[in-house]
Amino acid sequence: MLMVGNLFVFMSFQMLIPTFPPYIKSIGASGLEIGLVTTLFSVGAVISRPFIGYMLEYRGRRPLVIIGAIMLFAVTIIYPLSSVVLFFLLFRLIHGMAWGWSTTVNGTAAVDLVPNSRLGEGMGYYGLSITIGMIIAPSLGIYLYQVTSFTNLIYLSAALGFIAIILLSIIQYQTPEAVKQVNKEELKFSYMGSLIEKSSWYPAFITIVTTFGYGSIVTFIVIFADERGIDQVFLFYLTNAIMASISRPIAGKWFDTRGPIGIVIFCLFITFIGMWVLSFAHHNWTIAAAGILFGIGFGSLIPTLQSWTLSETPPHRRGVANGMYFSSIDLGIGLGGLVFGILAPFVDTGTLFQISSVFLLIAIVMTIVKGKKGKQPQTQASS
Structure with a gap:
């Protein structure tokens, strides 16, 4: 179920990737600003991951997985409001932060569900949800961008994200005993350490x-x-x-x-x-x-x-x-x-x-x- 839920997360996200550059170009972005579409997203993801990594040291998996999916859904549905290049780039930074959260938490939840003796095999299966999403979704996104509006594409992406929220909400997660026993008050946050x-x-x-x-x-x-x-x-x-x-x-x-x-x-x-x-x-x-x-x-x-x-x-x-x-x-x-x-x-x-x-x-x-x-x-x- 986590694989299927993660597949919908990746489908929702990846179908938008090839359409962002032509869209932001259509609203007047320069070559540098088109390049920033990818750069700011990556920056946002890298910035957020130490914080969620720290939270995963002492928090249960369910709320963190669901919050990540909801954040991705929320950022997706506000893209039609980004008719100004500056706002669009700001949304990309926020989207990257939500993506960094979700991918880190979902991957950790998968590890917790897989026996250590089958870690390689289990993560290989989990990775299929990522691979399939990355292959199917971009082609679908390009086709829809060509035959319909960017706004309709966003709505379909958001619909897939909403399905992901439902699927990820009904999973029986496992939190390691070592995490349950951690005392948050004794756990100090270090950005580099996380x-x-x-x-x-x-x-x-x-x-x-x-x-x-x-x-x-x-x-x-x-x-x-x-x-x-x-x-x-x-x-x-x-x-x-x-x-x-x-x-x-x-x-x-x-x-x-x-x-x-x-x-x-x-x-x-x-x-x-x-x-x-x-x-x-x-x-x-x-x-x-x-x-x-x-x-x-x-x-x-x-x-x-x-x-x-x-x-x-x-x-x-x-x-x-x-x-x-x-x-x-x-x-x-x-x-x-x-x-x-x-x-x-x-x-x-x-x-x-x-x-x-x-x-x-x-x-x-x-x-x-x-x-x-x-x-x-x-x-x-x-x-």
Whole structure:
């Protein structure tokens, strides 16, 4: 039920993402202001996560999950009022803060429901709700934006968000005993202490390096397809989603039985190959092949890195670790898009993908170094 509820959260959110830039451009935004649509959202998410991570150290899961869903719903329904660029950008900052809250809490609630002995497999299944939402919703949003008004699109998004609130309200949540026993009065808030979980910072840092390289794909794949005359770019997303859905449970079981090092290296290497296949793509079938490789590699890598991060974290600090993990993704993709955007005028997009693939090799080396130190975490059976 949490997977289904989270799917509706992601559907509601992701269907709006590709429509925001053309909408804000239509109301008179400059190029810089269009760029701020993404930047301010990421800033808001990163700002809010330490606070919710701190609250997850002592609060039950149900109210926090429901509040997050309600905040997302509330921000969504006020977008039609944002006919002024400044107000729209302010809403994006607030939306990012609500998104940071919701993704951190929902992910932590999922961890609490999964036995430690099946953490990798369980988070792989949970990640499917994210993958499916991210694949289906943007295409739906683009279609609706083209055939109807932005306001009607907002209303449909809000309707999906309202369904998410209902679904998330009827779940039987579990709060770890260690969290229940925490005395709030003795728990002091530290922004940095709630932003970074020291016990699991290393896999989170690998996540930043990995998503930094992936940031070039997120930012430029549609432009790349236009440059190469590839008219079915959706095949990349479709094959990506199919292979990610198939491979994630397998990768999760690998993680549970053998630990993270081997599966992370494998996924990074497959993603590296996929990035080079994509860089040489000139036909629909080539971009579909790249999507298959990305689905197997990157599609399994992200939940594996999350499971690795959480497996090294004490139960009462998993909320903080989850926030750190999601902030690592936002930071990596955001910085990657910015840096490769600066580099883009000087090289063709295919070469840009090849350059960004170097960061996957760096992540592989970092993982090998961690494995050689003999600090590979071992998941323990749930009591």
